[in-house]
Amino acid sequence: MINLLESGSNSINNSKKTVSSKKCTLDSDCPDVLSRPRFSLRTHMLLMFILLSSLSMALVIGSVIAINHIQKKLHFFQITEKYLFDIAQARRWEKNYFLYGTNLKDAVQSANNAKNILSDNLKNVTIILSPEKTATIVQHLDKYREFLQELSVLEKNGIENTEKKHEIETSLRKHGSEMVKVAAALVLKEQISMNTMLKLIQRIPVYSLAVVLLLTTFLVCFFVKRLIKPLKLLVESTQKIAKGDFSPIPPMCKYRGEFTTVELAINHMIQELQLREVAMVESHKLRAIGTLTAGIAHELNNPLNNIMLTAHAILEEHNDLSEDELLEMINDLINEADRSRKIIRNLLDFAREGESASGPLDLGVLVNETIKLAQNQIKVSGTKIETQIQTHLPQIRGDKQQLKQVFLNLILNALDAVKKDGTIKISLEQAETPGFLSVKVEDNGCGIPAYILPNIFDPFFTTKGPGKGTGLGLSVSHGIVNIHGGQISIESKEGKYSRFTVILPSLNVPADLKAKSERRN
Amino acid sequence: MKEKLEILLLDDEIIVGNRLGPALEKAGYDVEVFEDPQKALNRIHEKEFDIVVTDIMMADVNGIQVLEEVRKKSDTTRVIIITGYATVALAREAMDKGAFDMIAKPFKPSELHSVITKAADSLGYKKIIAKA
Numbered sequence: 001m002i003n004l005l006e007s008g009s010n011s012i013n014n015s016k017k018t019v020s021s022k023k024c025t026l027d028s029d030c031p032d033v034l035s036r037p038r039f040s041l042r043t044h045m046l047l048m049f050i051l052l053s054s055l056s057m058a059l060v061i062g063s064v065i066a067i068n069h070i071q072k073k074l075h076f077f078q079i080t081e082k083y084l085f086d087i088a089q090a091r092r093w094e095k096n097y098f099l100y101g102t103n104l105k106d107a108v109q110s111a112n113n114a115k116n117i118l119s120d121n122l123k124n125v126t127i128i129l130s131p132e133k134t135a136t137i138v139q140h141l142d143k144y145r146e147f148l149q150e151l152s153v154l155e156k157n158g159i160e161n162t163e164k165k166h167e168i169e170t171s172l173r174k175h176g177s178e179m180v181k182v183a184a185a186l187v188l189k190e191q192i193s194m195n196t197m198l199k200l201i202q203r204i205p206v207y208s209l210a211v212v213l214l215l216t217t218f219l220v221c222f223f224v225k226r227l228i229k230p231l232k233l234l235v236e237s238t239q240k241i242a243k244g245d246f247s248p249i250p251p252m253c254k255y256r257g258e259f260t261t262v263e264l265a266i267n268h269m270i271q272e273l274q275l276r277e278v279a280m281v282e283s284h285k286l287r288a289i290g291t292l293t294a295g296i297a298h299e300l301n302n303p304l305n306n307i308m309l310t311a312h313a314i315l316e317e318h319n320d321l322s323e324d325e326l327l328e329m330i331n332d333l334i335n336e337a338d339r340s341r342k343i344i345r346n347l348l349d350f351a352r353e354g355e356s357a358s359g360p361l362d363l364g365v366l367v368n369e370t371i372k373l374a375q376n377q378i379k380v381s382g383t384k385i386e387t388q389i390q391t392h393l394p395q396i397r398g399d400k401q402q403l404k405q406v407f408l409n410l411i412l413n414a415l416d417a418v419k420k421d422g423t424i425k426i427s428l429e430q431a432e433t434p435g436f437l438s439v440k441v442e443d444n445g446c447g448i449p450a451y452i453l454p455n456i457f458d459p460f461f462t463t464k465g466p467g468k469g470t471g472l473g474l475s476v477s478h479g480i481v482n483i484h485g486g487q488i489s490i491e492s493k494e495g496k497y498s499r500f501t502v503i504l505p506s507l508n509v510p511a512d513l514k515a516k517s518e519r520r521n
Numbered sequence: 522m523k524e525k526l527e528i529l530l531l532d533d534e535i536i537v538g539n540r541l542g543p544a545l546e547k548a549g550y551d552v553e554v555f556e557d558p559q560k561a562l563n564r565i566h567e568k569e570f571d572i573v574v575t576d577i578m579m580a581d582v583n584g585i586q587v588l589e590e591v592r593k594k595s596d597t598t599r600v601i602i603i604t605g606y607a608t609v610a611l612a613r614e615a616m617d618k619g620a621f622d623m624i625a626k627p628f629k630p631s632e633l634h635s636v637i638t639k640a641a642d643s644l645g646y647k648k649i650i651a652k653a
Contacts, residue, residue, distance in 0.1 A: 301605030305626035306536040312630050313540045332536050379578055380606060 039255035044226065048219045055215065059208045066201050073197060077190045079121055084183045086114035087141075091176050094148070098169055104152055111145045128193075129186060137186075140179040147172045230259045237266065244482045246274045277479055280459070284476040285405050289351045291412060295376035296347050303336040303343070310336070346373055350404055358399050360507060363437055364389045364428050366400060370407040371426065377412060382420050388427040393437055394506035398484045403504075406477040406488075410441040410500050413473060416464065417445030417498060431503045436486070442499040448492040456490060477502075525551040526641050527568075531561040531587060532576040532603065541574075544630055550637070558582035562590055569595045572621075572640050574633070577604040577611065585614060592619050599640035603628065 093107030118125065118141060126134045147168050154165065230252035237249040248267045252259045310332050318326070350373055367389060371378075378385055414424045424443045431438035448456060448463075455461045457478040462471030474488075481488045486504035528550045530538055538554035545552045553570075555561035558579045565573070565587070573591050577584035588600050599621040604611065607625035615623050621643075622636045 298606040301626040302534055305605065305628065306534060306540075308627040309540040309630060310536060313544065316544075316630075332539075336536065379580075382583060 036251060036254065036256045036260075038257070040257035041226065042258070044223060044257075048223065051219070052212075052216070055212060059204075063201075063204065066197075066204065070194070070197055070201065073190070073194050076121065076124055077187075077194055079117060080183070080187045080190050083114055083117045083121075084180075084187050086110045086117065087176075087180055087183050090114060090144075090148075091180060094172060094176065097151075104148070104155055108145070108148050108152060111141070111148055115141055115145060125186065128189060129182075133182065137179065137182045140175045140182065144172060144175040144179055147175065226253060229253060230262075234262065234266075241266075241270060241273065244277075244479050246270050246277070280472060281402065281405070281476050281480065284409075284472045285351075285401075287472075288405060288408055288412065289347070291377070292347055292350075292373065292408075295380060296343055298380070299343055299376040300340055303339040306336040307333055307340075350401060350408070352401070358397060360395045361398055361400055361403070362393075363396050363403075363439065363504065364391060364393065366403055367407055367426060367428055367439060370404045370411065373404065374408055374411045374415070377415055378424075381415050381418070381422075383415055383418050384421070384423045386423060386425045388425070388429075390427075390429045393428065393430065394508060396437060396484075396504050396506050398504065399480075402480045403484070406480050406502060407439065407441070409473040409477050410502075413500075414441055414443035414445065414498070417447075418443045419445065433503060435506060436503040437506045438501055438503045440499055440501050442497060444497050447494040447496050447498050448490070449494045450492075453490060453492060457488070525549060526571045526637075526644075526646055527551045527553075528572045528574060528637070529553050529555065529561060529564065529570045530574045531555045531558060531579075531584075532574075533558065533579045534576070537576070537603075541630065541633065545637070548634060558587065562587065565590055565594060570598055571644055571646075572599045572601065572637060574601045574603060574637075577602060577615075578606055585618065588615065588618050588620055597644065599644065601633075601636055601640060603633070 087110070090107045090110035093103040093110060096103040097107060118138065122134065122138075125137070129137070151165070151168050151172070154168075233250075233252045240249075248270060249263060252263055310329050314321070314326070314329055321329070346369070368387070371385060371387065411424065411426070418424065422443060422445055424441065426442075427440045429438055430436075452461075452463065457474050458471075459475040460471040461475070478488050481502055481504070484504055486502060488500065488502050490498065490500050492498040526549075528545060530541055530545070530552055531554075532538055533556050535556055538556060542552050542554040550572075553564065555564065558581060561575075562582060570591075573587065575584045575587045584602055584604065588602070591598050591600050600619070602615050602620050602623040603626060604623065605626040607623065612623050621640050624632060624636060
């Protein structure tokens with residue numbers, strides 16, 4: 001409760017501050033807005049673009065490298081096949097030689113070819129097979145070639161050393177089959193590795209598509225969140241402002257960016273609106289004073305007339321008057337002059353353009369003073385006023401003049417609404433909401449149609465004819481009650497009644513108790 | 522014809538009656554002063570006055586109502602309105618409803634005297650007034 005009260009009085013003070021410090025730069029207004037880390041939407045988009053393009057670039061480079069690799073593999077595979085073919089050919093020729101005694105030279109040639117291929121690609125083979133296995137291949141091939149050489153030497157010399165030949169044949173067969181086995185294994189291994197690689201390459205586009213899709217979805221979601229959330233907050237803030245809440249809007253997103261400019265602009269606008277509101281309250285007050293002044297000028301005629309008549313009576317009959325009569329007349333003069341002074345002072349108190357000062361107030365006294373202020377209008381309209389002011393209520397904290405303006409406005413509106421012989425009921429009591437006081441102003445006048453009820457607190461909304469109402473009264477009242485931490489509401493039935501209820505937060509100490517304790521002190 | 526003009530003076534401002542009552546008596550009229558409009562209306566129902574001087578803005582009964590009541594009772598009674606709220610609209614309403622004249626407050630006693638004289642004149646009381 002106390003917080004609410006304090007916030008009410010704070011906002012009154014705030015409005016004063018803004019009036020006094022009209023010129024302030026945008027930057028100095030909202031240091032907390034600007035202290036956030038900077039991350040603009042532009043940077044955000046740039047980062048998104050860079051991320052996505054580097055991803056695609058990585059994909060392209062990866063694919064090029066993979067294809068290159070496959071190409072090399074393919075090339076090597078062809079070489080290994082050629083090697084296998086040469087070895088197999090050498091063995092076929094070797095077989096022919098032992099069967100028919102032909103093709104020994106061809107066998108040597110094929111073996112040499114195989115050897116050339118092997119020595120050319122030794123490095124690659126070492127990588128694929130282990131160095132030991134490579135060494136075995138080379139060893140077997142060298143042995144094979146060696147025995148073939150020996151065999152051709154024997155052939156050249158024409159020596160039919162069958163035992164030796166048989167021995168060589170056995171060794172050749174042994175090394176030859178080993179050689180073929182290892183070469184076949186090499187080819188098989190290469191084939192498997194190439195198939196694996198091809199499969200991998202086949203999957204890469206699928207995987208990368210999935211990754212790109214995921215990443216894009218995430219980035220877009222994040223981006224949209226960064227756009228939508230502040231926009232939603234923006235809409236909420238404007239609705240709040242429309243309801244007359246002029247507190248600065250909270251930061252719309254975690255980072256500083258394009259929306260920071262919007263925030264600053266809106267906060268600036270709020271300040272300007274606040275200034276206008278103050279001006280509007282003032283101008284509405286002037287209007288109310290105008291209305292009252294006409295009435296008060298008339299009201300003053302009564303004591304003036306009394307003074308005039310009494311003065312003339314003294315002037316004409318002073319010789320015939322007894323001392324008592326003369327004394328009575330002089331007292332009348334003084335009392336009527338005092339009455340005039342009170343009438344004028346009442347208006348002046350309300351009209352005084354001073355610092356709006358917030359302080360503890362007795363709402364009952366304030367309501368009665370307001371009724372007195374409008375007394376003349378009430379008298380002219382012939383309306384009956386019924387008051388039910390509860391006593392022993394806690395005080396409230398607020399600006400006397402501004403609150404008088406609210407109640408005066410409600411009373412003047414009610415006077416406009418009632419016909420002759422209408423009744424206006426004004427009551428003050430504890431509100432249903434604990435810690436609040438409620439003032440009700442009810443008239444049995446024309447009422448307000450239900451369809452315009454939602455608009456009646458809007459500025460410039462009026463049902464009175466042109467030149468009769470500015471449409472500012474209820475809007476200004478709403479604003480004043482708001483900054484006091486209270487609420488103003490309306491119930492109405494067309495043709496029957498209108499009841500305005502103003503609730504205001506109360507201080508905890510009842511007014512008369514406080515007055516007593518102050519007296520004691 | 523009566524010797525003295527009978528005047529009813531109604532104003533909820535006590536001082537008006539206190540000052541004007543004796544002054545009019547002195548001027549030779551028969552004056553009854555009222556502050557309470559209701560009592561004044563009752564008296565108007567009882568008796569036909571020559572001249573009724575009434576205020577307009579009073580707590581319960583409006584001066585215009587008094588005028589209307591007087592008109593119901595008599596066509597000859599002259600009604601003089603005294604008011605602090607003199608506006609053209611009010612003057613027109615009063616005249617339409619048959620008021621004799623309207624005086625705006627504040628006024629000097631002599632102004633009322635001259636209007637009453639005119640009213641008496643219109644009623645044919647010239648001589649009596651002259652005597653007075």
